Amino acid sequence: MPDRRYRRLERGGSLEPMIVLAPADRRTAPGPVAGLVVAVLLGLGATAAGAAVPVIGAPVFAVLTGVALSPLLRRRAALWHPGLDFAKGRVLQFSVVLLGAQLSLGEAVSVGVDSLPVMLGTLAVCLALAAVLGRRLGIGRDLSTLIGVGTGICGASAIAAVTPTIRARSTDVAYAISTIFLCNIAAVLLFPPLGHALGLGQEAFGLFAGTAVNDTSSVVAAASTYGPTAAQHAVVVKLVRTLMIIPIVLALAATVRHRDGAAPAEARPARWRAAVALVPWFLVGFVLVAALNSAGLIPAAAHPPAHRAALVCIAVALAAIGLSTDVAGLRRAGPRPLLLGVMLWVAVSATSLGLQALTL
Template identity: 35%
Template sequence: MTAEPLNRPATPAAPTSTPTDEMPTGFFRHFHTPRVVFGQDITLRQVVFALFLVFCLTPWASPPVALALGLVLAQTVGNPFTTHTKAFTHKLLQFSVIGLGFGMNAHAAVQAGKEGILFTVVSIFGTLILGYFVGKWMGLGRHVVHLISCGTAICGGSAIAAIGPVLRAKDEEMSVGLGTVFVLNALALFLFPPIGHALAMTQNQFGLWCAIAIHDTSSVVGAAAAYGNQALEVATTVKLARALWIIPVAIGTAMLFKQKGVKITIPYFILGFILAMLFNTFVPAYVPAAAKLGPVMTHLAKIGLTVTLFFIGAGLSAKVVKAVGVKPFVLGIVLWVVISTASLYVILHAA
């Protein structure tokens, strides 16, 4: 096995450009027309992107707001830096998750992990089995079905990016899988907090629900952060423990699909999160000055997460949604609704 980055940008692998690839007509053409400023060619949409990005760095921006700004940008003037945002997104998310570890307590994390382990095992294998039968009934290709099922069961685009090479999936299959979970992942960030408040869920309940029912780590952390610090701690711990299941699922995939000589990614960045959490829990007792590092790193991590979600939203163009097609979306929605409602019921009725 070889180590490769786990969290890749949760955007489709093939044509992920904005809806403004060709020079538009009418009002939006003004945003694409270059103007010379201080000897540099600059377009209005680059200025809009920069203004949105700067806003995401301020205290007024929250993860849902950042994602919404990215979506607005993608559907109107388009993302002028698609290649760059795709390249930065997965690295920025990894660093942000590690930074969140500096604000967490190892003892509480272990307790949260124990509570979530049964949910994790049952939901992962239940989703994979359900996805197989529903996908077969719908007549979808095995690779697409398995990619969407893994993305729903484990950790969204990260799981698909890791499982795809094991399947030797085609670019088109990767694009469909990523596009499906990406759209649903974006919706979850907006839907889950209001549902949690409406049902008067506790911080612990909501954090556990997010980790199980929301696809990607970025939106899990974003939704949980909007709900509260305890929810964030539970959600991040359980989700990262869940992400480790990429390894056994990838090995099982290679065996099931009879693939030999494939590379399996190992999520080493999770080790960074654990080390940061251990540092925050034990080091300040011996080095009091180290206690000042935690709040700073946590603050920077939350800013990084906000920018990550802005980049993700900026990559979701109308073309991406249209390219996915109806059937994969239906499969993704069915799996998402089942895992969300089933886990919600169990969490609310657990003793």
Template identity: 40%
Template sequence: MTGVLRFLPGVLLSAGVGALAFGAQALEARLIGRAWVEALVLAILIGAALRLVWTPSETWRPGIRLSARTLLEIAVALLGATISGAAVVALGPWLLVAIVAVVALALIGAYALGRLLGLPPAMALLVACGNAICGNSAIAAVAPVIRAEGEDVAAAIGFTAVLGIAVVLLVPVVGALMGFDALKTGALAGLTVYAVPQVLAAAAPAGAAAIQLGAIVKLVRVLTLGPVCLILALLGPERFGGPAPAGRPPLHHLAPWFIVVFLILTALRSAGAIPEAVLPPLQITVTALTLMAMAALGLSVDPQAVVRAGPRTAATAALSAVLIGALALIAILLLPLPAAGPGQSAL
């Protein structure tokens, strides 16, 4: 019980920030007639603002970490039950080809940018993988494969956490400026946002269809992590400045548990094994958990992360984000995505 109670302060704090964000959204809708900034985005901003003026002590950190990671992963896993596998087939092969092409070009381009800016090979690769695939998860998965130094991993993760929030905040703005409908906004979120659960926050302003398509697109991006790790393992860490391999990378890095559960629940939904009556409360649960996770993410951001990462790493990460954003926009403008009507889910 003592072990469980140590998580309580941070979890309650994350829930409180999430509730404040939900209340701010309701107030926003009442005052101006529409919630232009969704609760999920407000939770990140409120949490980051609080973190800027107050550093949580060890009393709060375990629960914040639990909310930012475990609750976030649970939300992603449960989201699989709301997505039908038929949607992936209905979108056709072009979207899948575009996703793989964007990941490959972003990975190669970001690595080249890092090397041009003078980053060591391992650091350039960590930033490239984090940008092209799935942020911190990709960095954590690739690091043991290339035997990256702990300092490089910490710097890459620190900056990705800050830049990832900026991407989440920019996606709805760019989608609105480009005149994108729900599906195109969801595709933009799925192609550019770093972490899987943050897709929910980035796509939320465009509605349920955007969230669902964004989750599918992002899932395909995450699934490229396995082949990338295998290719890097075959190339060998010595190509990136690491020592010669003494063994193979852990297999669990190639298949995160929440992605496995996501796929299982998607398969069950596609087979009709999940009743429709379960979906509304399940979606509410996913939203609540994600709201807490986004609040915890904001509370976890280190304001000095950009400074510690160094100007070359910062420049590489920022330019890489611009690169994948440009590639995503080109892909979306060329893709034959169908239009979803107002309030209509495309899936």
């Protein structure tokens, strides 16, 4: 309890109460950087572990380590949460901006025109099934959305972009990341022998891996096993697929805006201001950075550091999400979200192969 003391006013003899924090209260006062420091340390450790075991990747190490340590932070949540919230918000959004440095808009257009039917088809099937199967399985809307965009677009990066837009809970993010991870492992192990059994060429397998594997590191791992041409094609397809984040996030932002209800007429901003507010700043930054890279204003030597910085930021943010996770909530969720993730992954894989057979 606070220590209540009194001081005498300069004029008059009355006493004025004054609240003084006791030592215990000072120790539990919120700190703006304490949680951020912990998230950064875990993120750096996860990045190192992901470099050593790229099949798993830094995002999975980060979120799982955070979840494992989260019970230790819940006793003094007020001390940690300001920094963790910053990591889950600004750091997460900044990582999306950095991903634009890996994309050339000219190359994206060239590859994207050829692979667009497959990419759009797999994405449409995935998002539609996520909504339908999520309701059938009794899974919350936000968790179904996260698993859907993670499976249909680009794993942890898509989840990172969507999380602040729909204001998803840490528990849902952690479960979605874990589900995507398990599907990635299965894809790395099963896709190369499946491609050989189906007689897929290098570029065909690259398109298959680029559209049906979720995380970039897993795309590289699966396609590199198949061959160097497959790996190169898969990475370009994967980067083009990343662009799908933009319309999906805009659509989700509009949905959330409609769901939350419009402001009263006297408080509504002008139409152009409302339109600008609908566009998340980090997606604008993503496109601008990609445009700068396409114009040759970002030197090739800066690409690897930018990519590593993006991975570190994602790892830091996901570590913060893991540290904020309610482990008991994960247990209550049960196996149904995992079942949804597996079903979506199988559907996307089958759709990718089927559309290739029909259109290429």
